[in-house]
């Protein structure tokens with residue numbers, strides 16, 4: 001067993017997703033000696049894409065919000081000095097970022113276009129639902145305020161905790177019902193909460209508004225692969241003196257008298273540090289702690305956290321000559337008669353690395369019970385019945401996609417992944433896509449997840465503030481703020 005001596009400025013970060021890497025860069029900027037430990041062979045977690053048949057397939061980055069100058073993600077990217085290295089293209093140039101297709105008769109045309117900009121969104125809502133001008137005006141006002149708050153970085157630097165305002169936590173569904181919105185308007189407005197895996201009836205309006213306004217402010221697609229984006233962040237960390245240990249898993253967090261001491265890796269190597277950040281799901285951190293390291297009440301709280309659903313994804317290649325890139329995303333939305341959304345499907349056709357082929361991506365909620373039969377079998381050993389089930393499910397989704405996009409020419413399956421794939425790739429409990437469910441029902445249990453009762457042990461990643469690239473990076477800053485204190489943070493961490 002090899003060990004290292006530690007200095008006060010040493011920090012170990014478990015996990016190299018966008019949460020681990022950005023927390024690492026902020027701390028390296030502050031003069032910490034940062035080591036990130038990643039179980040996979042390459043860094044990036046969900047950000048990283050993978051290659052099939054020479055084509056890059058995305059996992060966790062299909063589009064990004066708020067990358068225009070002065071907007072929140074752009075300000076974050078500028079702070080990390082990665083903006084010029086991550087090529088992106090702006091969506092919505094033809095007026096559409098997302099096209100919603102509904103199965104119900106709520107909307108005459110069956111279609112609603114989500115555009116760029118608040119005025120355009122309000123206009124589209126008011127012309128689709130002309131009887132509901134008052135409701136729409138009432139809904140737009142807090143959205144515009146949420147945008148101001150988001151881009152001004154108030155949530156980062158403000159000394160008041162606005163999140164404690166109770167009306168921010170009312171469920172979106174309750175607000176829409178009180179406003180007497182029609183099922184059609186309700187279903188259109190509920191789509192963003194579904195993006196983050198929380199049904200509108202349970203989604204605190206704060207999370208819904210943040211998700212919606214981040215894309216409404218401006219939406220972008222990567223013009224590079226997810227792997228390139230991950231590598232840019234990893235290289236930036238290295239240029240600041242940080243290092244990444246790849247292909248070695250943290251097995252145990254070492255704790256003595258409620259003070260964190262270090263970690264033991266799968267290879268049996270021991271690394272010591274007075275500061276450790278688990279940029280992984282809180283349950284994963286809990287499982288790595290010695291028995292009795294935390295109070296039973298904390299253990300119970302974390303063990304009982306409910307998570308968002310997993311995702312099933314199909315990637316296929318299509319003849320580019322017949323299937324041009326579609327410059328917007330398509331959502332097929334199944335609603336019930338009340339406007340609730342039990343299921344949603346997401347489609348993209350994008351250019352690929354091969355000029356003669358474009359890539360079709362289909363995402364849908366990948367309910368775990370469909371795959372639970374194979375949950376105890378490891379990747380590669382799940383067997384033919386699992387592969388057959390994946391194929392069958394993919395074919396159904398492709399058939400459904402053809403009803404919308406027309407018959408596919410030159411279709412060739414590239415890959416499909418299930419919640420079990422996500423679970424094993426990034427160690428996400430039950431293959432949850434967006435981690436801890438940010439629902440009104442578990443507000444208290446999911447609050448302040450970046451602290452633990454162990455001195456020197458903190459959490460980061462999508463579970464501490466909100467999911468998505470913006471929410472996860474926001475979590476990185478909030479964790480550093482918790483570690484160094486508000487005063488030092490406001491003085492030394494300058495996102496301009």
Ligand SMILES: Cc1cc2nc3c(=O)[nH]c(=O)nc-3n(C[C@H](O)[C@H](O)[C@H](O)COP(=O)(O)OP(=O)(O)OC[C@H]3O[C@@H](n4cnc5c(N)ncnc54)[C@H](O)[C@@H]3O)c2cc1C
Nearest residue numbers: 015017018019039045046060062063250427461462468469
């Ligand atoms: C299918 C899908 C589509 C999405 N689409 C979008 C989108 O279009 N736009 C958007 O903004 N967001 C999207 N998201 C959400 C976004 O990808 C995530 O919120 C974000 O990437 C989470 O980053 P993270 O660092 O918290 O976690 P992760 O990326 O999961 O990183 C955790 C890392 O920790 C490593 N790890 C785990 N356990 C250990 C251990 N014991 N030792 C060492 N390493 C360990 C894992 O291997 C992984 O690399 C999507 C998510 C999914 C699943």
